[in-house]
Amino acid sequence: ALTDRLEEAWKKLRGQNIITHANIQETLKEVRRALLEADVNLQVVKDFIADIEKSAIGVKVIQGVNPGQQFIKVVYEELVKVMGESNSPLAKAESDPTVILMVGLQGTGKTTATAKLAHYLKKQKQSCLMVAADIYRPAAIDQLKTLGQQIEVPVFELGNQENPVNIALQGVNKAKEIEADVVIIDTAGRLQIDQGMMLELTQIKESINPHDTLLVVDAMTGQEAANLAQTFHEKIKITGTILTKMDGDTRGGAALSVRKVSGQPIKFVGVGEKIEALQPFYPDRMASRILNMGDILTLVEKAQEEIDFSDMEQLQSKILDAKFDFNDFLKQTRLMKSMGSFSNILKMVPGLNKINTKDIEKGENELKRTEAMIGSMTLEERKDPDLLAKSPSRRYRIAKGSGYSETEISKLIKNFTRMRTMMQQLGNGGMPGMGGGMPG
Ligand code: GDP
Numbered sequence: 001a002l003t004d005r006l007e008e009a010w011k012k013l014r015g016q017n018i019i020t021h022a023n024i025q026e027t028l029k030e031v032r033r034a035l036l037e038a039d040v041n042l043q044v045v046k047d048f049i050a051d052i053e054k055s056a057i058g059v060k061v062i063q064g065v066n067p068g069q070q071f072i073k074v075v076y077e078e079l080v081k082v083m084g085e086s087n088s089p090l091a092k093a094e095s096d097p098t099v100i101l102m103v104g105l106q107g108t109g110k111t112t113a114t115a116k117l118a119h120y121l122k123k124q125k126q127s128c129l130m131v132a133a134d135i136y137r138p139a140a141i142d143q144l145k146t147l148g149q150q151i152e153v154p155v156f157e158l159g160n161q162e163n164p165v166n167i168a169l170q171g172v173n174k175a176k177e178i179e180a181d182v183v184i185i186d187t188a189g190r191l192q193i194d195q196g197m198m199l200e201l202t203q204i205k206e207s208i209n210p211h212d213t214l215l216v217v218d219a220m221t222g223q224e225a226a227n228l229a230q231t232f233h234e235k236i237k238i239t240g241t242i243l244t245k246m247d248g249d250t251r252g253g254a255a256l257s258v259r260k261v262s263g264q265p266i267k268f269v270g271v272g273e274k275i276e277a278l279q280p281f282y283p284d285r286m287a288s289r290i291l292n293m294g295d296i297l298t299l300v301e302k303a304q305e306e307i308d309f310s311d312m313e314q315l316q317s318k319i320l321d322a323k324f325d326f327n328d329f330l331k332q333t334r335l336m337k338s339m340g341s342f343s344n345i346l347k348m349v350p351g352l353n354k355i356n357t358k359d360i361e362k363g364e365n366e367l368k369r370t371e372a373m374i375g376s377m378t379l380e381e382r383k384d385p386d387l388l389a390k391s392p393s394r395r396y397r398i399a400k401g402s403g404y405s406e407t408e409i410s411k412l413i414k415n416f417t418r419m420r421t422m423m424q425q426l427g428n429g430g431m432p433g434m435g436g437g438m439p440g
């Protein structure tokens with residue numbers, strides 16, 4: 001099995017603390033295989049692997065996992081990043097209507113996606129008009145009209161004798177007339193990319209100037225998805241894609257191909273034939289599906305959590321220790337920093353997890369200042385903060401050395417002393433700041 005092969009490969013690599021070229025070669029092959037099995041385009045896989053190897057080398061391997069496992073985590077994160085860190089919304093015109101042009105090969109799900117989108121927008125209280133510009137497929141206009149009735153969204157059509165460019169243009173005008181928020185134009189596809197189709201789409205695009213041009217791609221397309229996206233993007237400049245039929249058993253490699261090749265975001269995924277079966281695109285979910293190594297990712301995440309937790313315990317016992325001085329304080333400051341950011345710690349303190357990022361940044365700057373001031377203290381002073389409380393000349397020297405004012409130094413010492421008292425009370429089970437705990 002795949003996992004057995006991975007296990008075997010990894011055993012050889014255990015005990016290494018950073019990712020190197022040598023210690024991920026086996027895993028690299030597995031990742032490559034996983035991507036190809038997910039039907040990511042071969043060239044895209046090659047480029048992706050080359051990039052990712054470069055950026056992964058030197059990455060620290062956390063406790064409890066091996067370099068290969070850590071590498072999988074890097075790959076996953078990179079996949080999420082490449083596919084567009086968060087989901088991209090539809091374009092929004094400055095003045096209504098927003099014009100959306102649907103393009104793609106025949107049978108990919110353009111007409112269905114047109115109605116799904118209209119339904120989706122309607123639920124967000126946006127009024128829509130759908131335009132039937134596919135005059136070639138015999139039942140195309142009826143198909144859209146039926147869907148329109150079902151979701152109670154009007155459909156503009158001029159039969160199948162009119163020129164599609166003209167239909168699209170008049171459809172947009174109609175949308176203005178009825179003051180629709182969004183107008184979606186459903187166009188004709190072909191079984192393969194062909195000149196006629198591209199020419200027609202180019203003309204439509206030039207005449208209506210859409211805010212969004214969405215390429216509808218069947219997720220089952222596999223390897224060909226990259227060529228498709230490339231050609232469409234070259235010829236008519238798409239601004240996003242909708243990946244349909246993700247309810248099938250495909251692992252969705254087309255998502256990565258299309259994104260990499262066109263550079264345009266995937267905006268929605270179709271997950272069924274029903275009108276509700278449309279979801280915004282979530283890169284993290286798609287990355288998991290493409291990579292299909294959820295077990296390893298879970299393992300790395302668990303290991304990460306454990307490390308954070310043991311650091312936290314250490315920190316806590318130090319904070320609760322009644323006799324800590326500036327040295328401990330400095331160590332704690334550094335420990336906090338090494339854990340990433342102050343916000344990680346704050347998040348774990350009950351009641352403080354709703355602090356906003358501005359406050360966190362302020363806290364982090366505060367830590368830097370504090371560190372600089374402590375840096376200018378002698379070892380003796382660090383061990384005995386009371387020395388500083390008593391001596392203005394010591395405070396003066398530290399102020400000069402650290403570049404902060406004497407007032408700031410005094411403030412640090414005062415705060416520190418107060419904090420220490422508070423922690424002593426905490427350590428003794430008292431409640432600081434609650435009026436109790438009179439010093440006696
Ligand atoms: P068009 O030629 O691009 O307009 O494609 P259609 O919208 O007519 O869809 C072609 C077929 O694909 C129809 O049978 C749809 O019901 C089906 N279809 C479209 N989207 C999805 C989807 O997300 N999942 C599934 N399972 N079928 C879909």
Ligand code: MG
Nearest residue numbers: 110111134140
């Ligand atoms: Mg159609």
